[in-house]
Amino acid sequence: MVAHATSIGRRAMADPDRILDSLSTSILIVDDAQTLLYLNVAAETLFGVSRNQVRGRPVAELLVDATALTLVVERAMETWRPISRRELALRPVNGDGELIVDCNVAPYEEPGTPGAALIEISDGTQHQRITRENALLTQIGGSRAMIRQLAHEIKNPLGGLRGAAQLLERQLGDAAMREYTSVIISEADRLATLVDTLLGPGHHPRKESVNIHELLQHVGHLLAADAPPNVSVERDYDPSLPPLLLDRHQIIQAMLNLGRNAVQALSQNGGRIILRTRALTNQNIGTKRYRLVACIQFEDTGPGVPEQLRDTLFYPLVTGRPDGTGLGLAVAQDLASRHDGLIEFESRPGLTTFTILLPFHAPDARQAS
Known part of the structure; x- marks a missing residue:
C-alpha cells in the first residue's frame, strides 16, 4: 500500500503541469523581463487566451492597462520577496470587463532562467458582486419601510387639506377666488398620486x-x-x-x-x-x-x-x-x-x-x- 502511494506521488511530482491545471486559481510564470513562460488552464480562462498563443510575449499584452500588475511584479523581483495586493483592478484585452482580483507574486529561480516570478491571481469579482448584491437587498428592506412610513404620514393630512379646500370652494362666490382652491385641490391630487407611487402596488404579484x-x-x-x-x-x-x-x-x-x-x-x-x-x-x-x-x-x-x-x-x-x-x-x-x-x-x-x-x-x- 505504501509502495502504491509512493508510486502515485512520483507520478504527480513528475507532472507539475497537471497539478497547476487542476487549480481554480490562475497561475502565471514570467521571467525577469516579464515575458510569459507559463499559464495554467484557469489563467487561460481568466484572460481569454491559450498558453501557446501568448507564451514568450510580455504579460502586459494580456491587459488593457497592465501598470498595476507589472508594478507588483517589479517590486517582488527587486526585493526578492513575495508581494501581495488585494482588490487589484485588471481589464483583460479579451475579457468582457474589469476584474477585481487578489494578486500574490513570489520570485524564484527556475532552471535556465536567472530570475522568474510566479503570479497567483484569485478572481475576487464574484465575491465583490455578492457583497454588493447583499447590500442592495438590505437596502431594499430598509428603504421600503421608510417609504411606507413617510407615505402614510403625508397621505393622512393631505386628505384633510383637500377636503378643506373643497368645502371652502363651495362657500366662495367669487370665481377668481375659487381658482385658488382649484390649485390647492389639483396639487393635493398630484401629491396623492406621488404618494401612491411611493407605496407601490398593494397586492402580491399575480404571476x-x-x-x-x-x-x-x-x-x-x-x-x-x-x-x-x-x-x-x-x-x-x-x-x-x-x-x-x-x-x-x-x-x-x-x-x-x-x-x-x-x-x-x-x-x-x-x-x-x-x-x-x-x-x-x-x-x-x-x-x-x-x-x-x-x-x-x-x-x-x-x-x-x-x-x-x-x-x-x-x-x-x-x-x-x-x-x-x-x-x-x-x-x-x-x-x-x-x-x-x-x-x-x-x-x-x-x-x-x-x-x-x-x-x-x-x-x-x-x-x-
Missing part, C-alpha cells in the same frame, strides 16, 4: 407564464415613441430563453422605469439604447444560488451615473436630474424584489448598463458564500 421578449417588445415600442430622433433603440435577444413566471404589469413598469431613465440620459447628446437578454446558469442573487436566471439589460451610451450617487442610487428621492422625483429606480428595485430578483448596474462615461436578474426556478439548496 403567470410570460415570454419576456413580448414584454420587452412592448417596452421598446414605448421607448422609441418617447425618444428624440437622435436616440435609437436596438435589440439583442437570446431567443432560447424559456417563459418566466411573473406579474407582467409589475415587470413592464420596472423595465419602463429603467428604459425611460436611459432615454433621458441620452436626450441631450443622443446615442443608442440596447435591450438585451441572456440566460445565466448557476447564478447568485444575494446569498441564494439559482440554476437558471434571466438577465435583462438596458444599456445606454450616455454620460454615466455621477460618482456621488452610485452608493445611494436605489434609495427613494435620490436623483441626478433637476426635474427628477428619485422614485423610478426605487420602485423598479422593489418590483424586481417581489419576484425574488434584483437590479444592479455598472456605469462609466459612455456606457451604462442596468441589469434585471429574475430567477426561473427555486434556489438551490446550496447557498452562496
